[in-house]
Amino acid sequence: MSSEHTWVIPPDLAAAGDVRRHVTGACTGMSPDTVDAARLLATELFSNAVRHGSGEVHLVVAREVGALRVEVHDEGLGQPELADPSSAAEGGMGLRLVDALANDWGVGTRGDGQPGKRVWFSIL
Structure with missing residues (x-):
């Protein structure tokens, strides 16, 4: 059985708790480690959308048997990139976390025909 939920989240870092x-809520029955990883990675994607994107932020959480997919959509046109791990700059390593902890992740256009991007990850 699968389910998908979408929320519009205010583009404010204070909304990361939401x-x-x-x-x-979407991870009911999943292992605590999976829930912790999903929460961390979703927060990273949301923070990136607020800091580097623009407009409304949409959170999409899809649950299928044994898998979770999280997408964050924003109206910004820039594409996120993995930061160079040798960089001495503070911050900018959120996608490195996503790359390390998610089973898969990627960037694409929004599926609703609106301008902007969608950044997603999946955890099995």
Whole structure:
């Protein structure tokens, strides 16, 4: 059985708790390690959308048997990139976490025909 839920989240870092709450609710029955990873990665994607994107932020959480997919959509046109791990700059390593902890992740256009991007990850 699968389910998918979408929320519009205010583009404000203070709303990160709402992102974590929605992801936690979708993870019922999953292992605590999976829930923790999903919450962390969703927060990273949301923070990137607020800091580097623009407009409304949409959180999409899809649950299928044994898998969770989280997408964060924003109206910004820039594409996120993995930061160079040798960089001495503070911050900018959120996608490295996503790359390390998710089973798969990627970037694409929004599926609703609106301008912007969708960044997603899946955890099995």
